[in-house]
Amino acid sequence: MWNPNRELSEDCLYLNVWTPYPRPTSPTPVLVWIYGGGFYSGASSLDVYDGRFLVQAERTVLVSMNYRVGAFGFLALPGSREAPGNVGLLDQRLALQWVQENVAAFGGDPTSVTLFGESAGAASVGMHLLSPPSRGLFHRAVLQSGAPNGPWATVGMGEARRRATQLAHLVGCPPGGTGGNDTELVACLRTRPAQVLVNNEWHVLPQESVFRFSFVPVVDGDFLSDTPEALINAGDFHGLQVLVGVVKDEGSYFLVYGAPGFSKDNESLISRAEFLAGVRVGVPQVSDLAAEAVVLHYTDWLHPEDPARLREALSDVVGDHNVVCPVAQLAGRLAAQGARVYAYVFEHRASTLSWPLWMGVPHGYEIEFIFGIPLDPSRNYTTEEKIFAQRLMRYWANFARTGDPNEPRDPKGPQWPPYTAGAQQYVSLDLRPLEVRRGLRAQACAFWNRFLPKLLSATASEAPSTCPGFTHGEAAPRPGLPLPLLLLHQLLLLLLSHLLRLSPRPLPLRPQGPLL
Numbered sequence: 001m002w003n004p005n006r007e008l009s010e011d012c013l014y015l016n017v018w019t020p021y022p023r024p025t026s027p028t029p030v031l032v033w034i035y036g037g038g039f040y041s042g043a044s045s046l047d048v049y050d051g052r053f054l055v056q057a058e059r060t061v062l063v064s065m066n067y068r069v070g071a072f073g074f075l076a077l078p079g080s081r082e083a084p085g086n087v088g089l090l091d092q093r094l095a096l097q098w099v100q101e102n103v104a105a106f107g108g109d110p111t112s113v114t115l116f117g118e119s120a121g122a123a124s125v126g127m128h129l130l131s132p133p134s135r136g137l138f139h140r141a142v143l144q145s146g147a148p149n150g151p152w153a154t155v156g157m158g159e160a161r162r163r164a165t166q167l168a169h170l171v172g173c174p175p176g177g178t179g180g181n182d183t184e185l186v187a188c189l190r191t192r193p194a195q196v197l198v199n200n201e202w203h204v205l206p207q208e209s210v211f212r213f214s215f216v217p218v219v220d221g222d223f224l225s226d227t228p229e230a231l232i233n234a235g236d237f238h239g240l241q242v243l244v245g246v247v248k249d250e251g252s253y254f255l256v257y258g259a260p261g262f263s264k265d266n267e268s269l270i271s272r273a274e275f276l277a278g279v280r281v282g283v284p285q286v287s288d289l290a291a292e293a294v295v296l297h298y299t300d301w302l303h304p305e306d307p308a309r310l311r312e313a314l315s316d317v318v319g320d321h322n323v324v325c326p327v328a329q330l331a332g333r334l335a336a337q338g339a340r341v342y343a344y345v346f347e348h349r350a351s352t353l354s355w356p357l358w359m360g361v362p363h364g365y366e367i368e369f370i371f372g373i374p375l376d377p378s379r380n381y382t383t384e385e386k387i388f389a390q391r392l393m394r395y396w397a398n399f400a401r402t403g404d405p406n407e408p409r410d411p412k413g414p415q416w417p418p419y420t421a422g423a424q425q426y427v428s429l430d431l432r433p434l435e436v437r438r439g440l441r442a443q444a445c446a447f448w449n450r451f452l453p454k455l456l457s458a459t460a461s462e463a464p465s466t467c468p469g470f471t472h473g474e475a476a477p478r479p480g481l482p483l484p485l486l487l488l489h490q491l492l493l494l495l496l497s498h499l500l501r502l503s504p505r506p507l508p509l510r511p512q513g514p515l516l
Contacts, residue, residue: 006045010072010194015065015095016044018051019106024059027109029400032099032138033064034092036119036146036364038213040070040201053372057390058397061108063099067091071197074215075164075189078157082186085160085218089131092124096137114140114400116243118367120213122146123153126330129240130231131223140403142243142396144370145250145363147326148228152212160218163204167214170200209284210254211322232330238338241403243396244331244419245344245426246440249360251282251319256359259314267358269307275314282318289459290452297447311358316444323363325445328424336421342405343419343426343440351382366429370396384431392429 020028035042035049044064051062067073068088076085100110115138117125125141126148128134147153155163165185168174173188189197201214219227226234255262259281261274270278279294298313300306327343335341346366355362368374374381374389381389395405395416402408405416414434417425424442428435 003046004043005047006043008195008198012043012066012068013091013094014044015063015098016051017103017106018055018062019108020055020059020061023107027104027112028060028107029112029114029397030061030063030099030103030108030110031396031400032096032113032115033062034067034115034117034121034124035064036117036121037069038152039074039088039120039216040213042069042120048368048373049371050373050376051371053375053389054370054393054397057372057375057393060397060400061103061106063095063103063108065092065095067095069215070201071164071167071189071215072194074217075167076157076160076215076218076220077164077182077186078161078218078220080182080186082183083164084222085220086223089124089127089217089223092128093131093134093137096128096134100137111139112400113138114142116142116144116396117146118144118364119146120153120216123148123150123217126228127153127217127224129242130228130235131225140241140243140400142399143245143327143330144366145246145323145327147244147323147330149232149330150322150326152216152322154217154219154224154228156219159206162206163214166204167197167200170203171196207284208258209281210258211251211282211318212284232333235337237334240334240339241399242331242334242339243342243344243399243405244327245346245366245429246319246324246327247346247361247363247366249315249319250323250363251315251317252359253355253362253364254318254322255315259318262311264356264359267308267356268311270310270314271307272305272310275310278314279317282314283321287456287459290456293447293452293455297444308358315360319363320441320444321448324441325448328440328442328445329449331419331440332421332424335419340403341419342399342416344416344429345426345437345440346429348385348388348430351385352380366392388431 031054033044033049033051035044035046044066049064051064054060055062068091073088073091074085075083077083078085096113096115099108099113103110103113115125115128122143123146125143126146128138129141130148168185168189171189171192173192174184204214205212217224225231255268255278256264259278261270261278262268276295279291283291283294294317298317300309300313303309331341331343347361348369349361350365350368353365369385369389369392372389372393373379374385394407398407399405407413416427416434417436419426424439425436426438426440428437
């Protein structure tokens with residue numbers, strides 16, 4: 001389902017439209033899909049995004065789009081006309097404009113458009129929510145396993161320019177290796193084969209890391225007038241309807257692509273040393289003290305050397321830092337500022353999944369159920385999974401129709417309550433009936449969203465207003481503390497981390513200080 005089924009091509013700006021048959025007699029709600037892939041890969045043509053099952057089951061119109069990725073979509077030389085950045089997001093906006101102008105011809109209702117996406121696609125959905133020219137092109141939003149405030153989702157203008165010039169240097173632009181202005185640099189890049197640029201993209205990252213991508217959206221003052229965090233804090237979201245969620249094991253998938261000691265071919269039972277090294281690649285570009293805080297918080301101190309627990313802890317570090325806590329933070333802020341928000345955790349491991357059991361329910365593996373792939377008779381899903389897929393398609397379609405995933409014809413059935421900043425209610429999605437829970441990893445997210453930024457602010461010699469490196473790829477200044485003071489800070493850190501773990505009441509996700 002995930003294997004590319006088309007040749008890599010720069011001629012990629014196409015979209016797909018599925019319509020129910022027979023055609024609806026009145027305009028039907030429209031779902032518009034944005035695929036993920038870390039802003040460096042992906043295509044709307046993947047089998048896992050086959051829209052025919054969802055469209056036929058729920059009688060909606062479904063549109064999916066391609067957009068430029070990697071350096072082709074997100075290389076930025078801020079201030080230049082040749083490579084301003086964010087053109088991949090502009091591709092997406094153009095597709096949304098096309099939907100507004102043309103979807104009625106396919107039976108769709110242009111006044112009822114729901115934008116949904118996963119991972120980088122979800123971050124893209126969030127950026128369209130935060131960009132006024134996009135905001136009027138759709139009416140509801142679904143963010144699956146991603147958020148615009150994720151630490152990997154944007155970079156600042158300085159880091160964007162550094163990466164662009166580094167790529168140019170790697171491919172010999174401008175000729176001679178030095179000098180040249182932006183116009184000459186871009187003109188030279190355009191002479192290089194596309195595959196050469198693709199082959200060199202990963203070499204521009206500032207350090208070894210997982211869940212970091214070379215060319216991503218830039219806070220350019222145009223598409224994004226400010227950082228996502230600032231825009232979320234300042235936004236008015238009254239009347240907005242949003243569905244957000246994560247999968248049970250968001251971090252596990254990324255560990256096999258660069259974390260020390262991890263492999264898809266074994267149990268990945270890591271040592272303590274590999275765990276410590278894994279924290280540095282899982283939370284890159286932070287100070288030693290910040291990394292120590294992560295280690296202190298995530299270590300099971302009754303079993304600090306246990307390989308299975310260390311493996312699970314590092315999976316939680318990567319998943320919480322990059323997905324779960326940014327999503328929870330976004331949900332809390334949107335709800336506090338007037339939006340109606342629904343939240344979920346997807347907890348079913350597909351019977352067809354080939355990844356090892358230790359990876360649990362990995363990033364991205366809810367998508368096949370949202371699209372109804374288990375209904376394909378050529379695939380070997382269980383009967384229970386087919387019923388589960390039908391449930392999920394109904395939730396998503398109900399949300400697209402009304403802004404509420406609940407079944408209006410069955411008010412006595414299990415109800416999915418809205419997520420609020422206070423109650424923090426979400427649902428577990430698996431083969432069992434709907435179960436309502438509270439606090440989306442609230443203790444861990446209090447650590448990432450409240451405690452760690454304050455620790456960094458208190459200890460950095462020149463504390464910036466947001467957590468360095470967590471959002472915009474800028475390296476953190478080293479604390480530079482005298483040794484006795486550093487030891488005191490570490491003792492305080494251990495105590496605070498212990499209190500965060502044992503607190504009987506989840507700390508509120510609505511931050512009291514700067515957002516990540």
